[in-house]
Amino acid sequence: MKHFDLLIVDDEQRYADMLAKRLGLRSLTCKVCYDGRTAIDIIGKESFSVVILDLRLPDFYGTEVLIRIKQCRPETAVIILTGHGTEKDREQCMACGAHSFMNKPLDIDRLVAMMARIKERSS
Amino acid sequence: MMKILNRLPAAIWPRFHRNHDEHLNPYYTFQDYRQTWGMTIFILMMTALVPLVVMTLIYYQLIETSINTESLLRTERLASNARRAVTFFLEERLAALTFTVNEMDYDQLTDPGHLSEVLRNLKLGFGGLTDLSVIADTGTQVTYAGPFNLEGKDYSNQPWFMECQQHNACVSEIFSGYRDVPHIVVAVKSMRPDGRFFVLRATLETERLIQTLSSYNTGEHADIFLVNRNGLLQTPSQFYEGESHHMNIALPAYSDRTRAMMSVDRNGQPILIGYAFIDTAIAPTSFILMVVKQKAGMMKVWLDLRSNINWFLGVSAVIIAIVITLTSTVMVNQIFQADRQKAETMVAAERNCQLASIGQLAAGVAHEINNPLALINETAGYVKDLFTIKQQYKEDPDLIEHVDSIIDAVERCGTITRQLLGFARRFDVQTQPIDLRDMVADVINFHKKEAEYRNIAIHVDIPETIPLIETDRGKLQQIILNLVNNAFQAIDDGCFLDVRAEMVGPEQVRLSIRDNGCGISEDHLNKVFEPFFTTKKEGQGTGLGLSITYGLVQKLHGNITVQSKRGQGTTFVVTLPVQIKKENQS
Numbered sequence: 001m002k003h004f005d006l007l008i009v010d011d012e013q014r015y016a017d018m019l020a021k022r023l024g025l026r027s028l029t030c031k032v033c034y035d036g037r038t039a040i041d042i043i044g045k046e047s048f049s050v051v052i053l054d055l056r057l058p059d060f061y062g063t064e065v066l067i068r069i070k071q072c073r074p075e076t077a078v079i080i081l082t083g084h085g086t087e088k089d090r091e092q093c094m095a096c097g098a099h100s101f102m103n104k105p106l107d108i109d110r111l112v113a114m115m116a117r118i119k120e121r122s123s
Numbered sequence: 124m125m126k127i128l129n130r131l132p133a134a135i136w137p138r139f140h141r142n143h144d145e146h147l148n149p150y151y152t153f154q155d156y157r158q159t160w161g162m163t164i165f166i167l168m169m170t171a172l173v174p175l176v177v178m179t180l181i182y183y184q185l186i187e188t189s190i191n192t193e194s195l196l197r198t199e200r201l202a203s204n205a206r207r208a209v210t211f212f213l214e215e216r217l218a219a220l221t222f223t224v225n226e227m228d229y230d231q232l233t234d235p236g237h238l239s240e241v242l243r244n245l246k247l248g249f250g251g252l253t254d255l256s257v258i259a260d261t262g263t264q265v266t267y268a269g270p271f272n273l274e275g276k277d278y279s280n281q282p283w284f285m286e287c288q289q290h291n292a293c294v295s296e297i298f299s300g301y302r303d304v305p306h307i308v309v310a311v312k313s314m315r316p317d318g319r320f321f322v323l324r325a326t327l328e329t330e331r332l333i334q335t336l337s338s339y340n341t342g343e344h345a346d347i348f349l350v351n352r353n354g355l356l357q358t359p360s361q362f363y364e365g366e367s368h369h370m371n372i373a374l375p376a377y378s379d380r381t382r383a384m385m386s387v388d389r390n391g392q393p394i395l396i397g398y399a400f401i402d403t404a405i406a407p408t409s410f411i412l413m414v415v416k417q418k419a420g421m422m423k424v425w426l427d428l429r430s431n432i433n434w435f436l437g438v439s440a441v442i443i444a445i446v447i448t449l450t451s452t453v454m455v456n457q458i459f460q461a462d463r464q465k466a467e468t469m470v471a472a473e474r475n476c477q478l479a480s481i482g483q484l485a486a487g488v489a490h491e492i493n494n495p496l497a498l499i500n501e502t503a504g505y506v507k508d509l510f511t512i513k514q515q516y517k518e519d520p521d522l523i524e525h526v527d528s529i530i531d532a533v534e535r536c537g538t539i540t541r542q543l544l545g546f547a548r549r550f551d552v553q554t555q556p557i558d559l560r561d562m563v564a565d566v567i568n569f570h571k572k573e574a575e576y577r578n579i580a581i582h583v584d585i586p587e588t589i590p591l592i593e594t595d596r597g598k599l600q601q602i603i604l605n606l607v608n609n610a611f612q613a614i615d616d617g618c619f620l621d622v623r624a625e626m627v628g629p630e631q632v633r634l635s636i637r638d639n640g641c642g643i644s645e646d647h648l649n650k651v652f653e654p655f656f657t658t659k660k661e662g663q664g665t666g667l668g669l670s671i672t673y674g675l676v677q678k679l680h681g682n683i684t685v686q687s688k689r690g691q692g693t694t695f696v697v698t699l700p701v702q703i704k705k706e707n708q709s
Contacts, residue, residue: 014528022504025509056576058576084489084490105500
């Protein structure tokens with residue numbers, strides 16, 4: 001079974017796909033899903049070192065998915081990537097165990113650097 | 124003191140007289156403060172002054188009636204007393220003559236020496252007699268005692284002699300006769316032993332009678348005198364002597380007792396007349412006793428008092444009017460100032476709410492644009508990656524696809540920008556034809572995402588038969604936005620929101636916004652449109668949304684009602700005219 005480095009959860013399909021492609025070009029294998037329920041299912045089956053999670057999902061709010069991930073896979077680093085994150089959201093997510101909180105549009109180099117650090121630390 | 128002086132101009136010409144802030148008008152409690160001020164002054168003046176004036180007039184009427192009654196009574200009493208005196212004067216002398224003719228026979232009386240003796244005794248006993256004479260039945264004077272020599276004069280044609288023949292006694296009018304001096308003749312008839320008659324005649328001085336009358340004259344406005352039955356003055360009158368010694372006021376009608384009445388003199392001035400037709404017990408007379416009083420003179424004391432009362436009343440009325448005017452002005456101005464403050468707060472709050480709406484809109488737009496921008500960012504980044512990492516160039520279909528993706532994302536941003544501009548234009552204050560369906564759809568669109576996330580079902584039922592309505596776009600949009608916002612705050616996830624429209628007659632359209640949220644309790648239902656009323660936690664709601672909505676609906680000449688049941692949901696119903704009449708536009 002192919003191991004993916006990270007899981008991207010975002011309801012904007014094209015954005016998620018594009019991000020996956022860009023990270024793929026940087027030798028990072030990504031799996032993509034577009035809603036909270038699927039994300040939780042995938043996490044239950046597979047392990048990822050990093051999950052990139054949007055807050056506004058059609059079925060769950062991002063924090064709920066975050067809590068489930070942390071319950072299921074505490075070692076997984078969850079990076080919140082949202083288009084309209086408030087300070088309150090940031091505080092809430094960090095309290096729930098998120099690794100970091102990033103706003104769209106994304107600086108991909110920063111994300112890659114961050115993932116490199118995570119990989120380094122876990123190995 | 125300076126404070127009072129500084130406030131004086133505001134009290135005399137307060138601000139509501141020059142209220143030009145028409146934009147505040149929809150929020151005032153009273154629409155026309157000048158009218159309110161006028162009505163207040165009018166009602167207070169009427170309440171204070173009408174009873175005062177009416178009571179004063181009633182008091183005047185009572186006093187005048189009682190003075191008139193009293194004056195008539197006093198005039199009648201005076202006339203009655205004077206009548207008694209005159210009657211007594213004449214009767215006394217007639218009685219003396221009667222006694223003389225009964226005591227002495229004809230021969231004794233025709234003796235000049237004896238007659239002179241009798242005259243002297245009568246003068247001593249009664250006074251007021253000038254002479255005494257005996258007249259035979261032929262009318263010829265037989266014997267005379269007195270200062271004039273009138274022996275042998277013929278009196279057969281004299282009215283008093285003829286009357287004496289008929290009534291056994293007589294009292295003449297005052298006349299000059301042979302002696303050319305005004306006098307009264309009193310005479311009594313007596314029979315001689317041979318069956319013929321003779322008359323004992325006495326001449327009375329008029330001075331005594333005039334003096335007697337004068338003693339009853341009271342006051343400078345009263346006049347007392349005798350007239351005969353033709354109105355000829357018998358004694359002098361101070362004020363009422365007309366042509367040919369006739370009295371210049373109307374002769375009263377006959378009465379056998381003393382009377383008093385109101386009348387007017389020849390100048391039209393009111394007078395009181397007391398009168399009595401004088402008759403003695405032995406013989407009738409032609410005298411009428413007249414007592415005439417000028418009413419103005421009698422009323423002088425009362426009129427002076429009334430003048431003082433009038434002055435007092437006038438000054439009091441002016442003071443009351445000034446106090447009422449100043450008090451009303453200050454009070455109405457205070458209410459106006461408070462109302463104005465409230466209206467200014469409402470206008471400011473409305474402005475704030477508009478700003479809040481724009482802020483909300485901007486946040487919504489930023490959110491909406493952010494997603495396409497993120498996509499642009501990633502897609503453009505990917506294109507760059509293709510150039511820098513993958514080293515792929517043209518003729519790559521994947522590249523074309525991603526460029527299209529960028530263009531598509533830009534197009535999305537463009538759509539959102541257009542919507543934003545369209546929304547901004549809707550704050551114009553001019554009326555224009557508006558499609559209610561489009562407007563509701565626009566507003567719902569702003570909440571679409573939230574509705575999706577919260578699983579709120581939105582039903583819009585606006586029939587195509589609803590015509591374009593002529594109204595203010597910005598205000599109507601804000602009304603709908605506020606009500607939808609309100610509903611979204613009231614409902615839980617999974618509830619529904621129902622927006623319906625229908626015609627009410629040809630001139631009005633009714634828009635209902637119904638939710639099945641928490642509802643409003645009965646206690647709160649009548650307060651929801653009050654400013655600053657909120658059931659939300661402190662800091663979460665200003666309590667202005669619905670009151671501003673209420674103000675906006677009023678501005679559009681419509682009305683808004685609310686029906687709600689706790690736990691079952693709330694329905695706001697806005698009724699608007701299809702066309703705002705031009706002259707009513709504010």
